[in-house]
Amino acid sequence: MQPETGNAQAPEEGLEQLMKRYQDGEAAAARTLVDRLSTQLYLFFSTSMGNRAEAEDMLQEAWLRIHRVRHTYRASEPVLPWIYAIARHVRVDHYRRRQRIARREVASDILPEPPAPQPPSPDLPSFCELMAALPESQREVLTMLKVNGLSIEEVARATASTAGAVKQKAHRAYDRLRSLLETRGTAGGGGKR
Helix, strand or coil, X not given: CCCCCCCCCCHHHHHHHHHHHHHCCCHHXXXXXXXXXXXXXXXXXXXXXXXXXXXXXXXXXXXXXXXXXXXHCCCXXXXXHHHHHHHHHHHHHHHHHHHHHHHHCCCCCCCCCCCCCCCCCCCCCCHHHHHXXXXXXXXXXXXXXHHCCCCXXXXXXXXXXXXXXXXXXXXXXXXXXXXXXXXXXXXXXXXXX
16 A cells, blocks of 8 residues: 555644634635634534524634634644634633523513603692703703713813812702702692602
C-alpha cells in the first residue's frame, strides 16, 4: 500500500491555518470556517436545547462572538477548543437568559382586569388649574422635576441656576399647591384628604 499523496492534513491543522487567514482579514477563510464548523456547532447546541430555532439562534450568536474576538486566538494553539469554549459560553448565556425570562413570566389563564379609572373628585382642581396658579419659575422647575423626571442637578443646569435655588423653588411650589388643595378641600367638603 502506498501512502496517499493528496491532502493528508489532519482537519485541525487546516482549521488553524484557516483561522490565521481569517485573523488576517481573508473573507474566503471566514466562509470556509463557517462552512466546515457550523454543522458541528449546530449539533452541539441542538443536543442541549432540543429546539431547532434556539439552536440556530445560538449558532448565529456563536459566530458573531467568534468574529468579535477572533483577534484573541493564538496561532500556536488548537482552534477547536477555542471555538467550543466560545460556543459553551453562548449556550450558558442563552440558558441563563431563558431562566431569567421564565422567572419573570407569570402563567395565567385569565388576565386580571385593570381597575376602572376613577373620575376626578369634583371638588378638587385639575392638574392644569393647580399648575396655572404657580409662578412661571416654580411651574418650570416642578414640571422638570416631577413630569420629566430630571434630578435637581439636571434642572439646575437646564435653568442656569444652583441646586439650592431649584430646591427653594420646588419647596415654595409644594407649599403653594398644598395650601391650594387644603383651601379647596375645606371649602368643598370638610377637608377630605
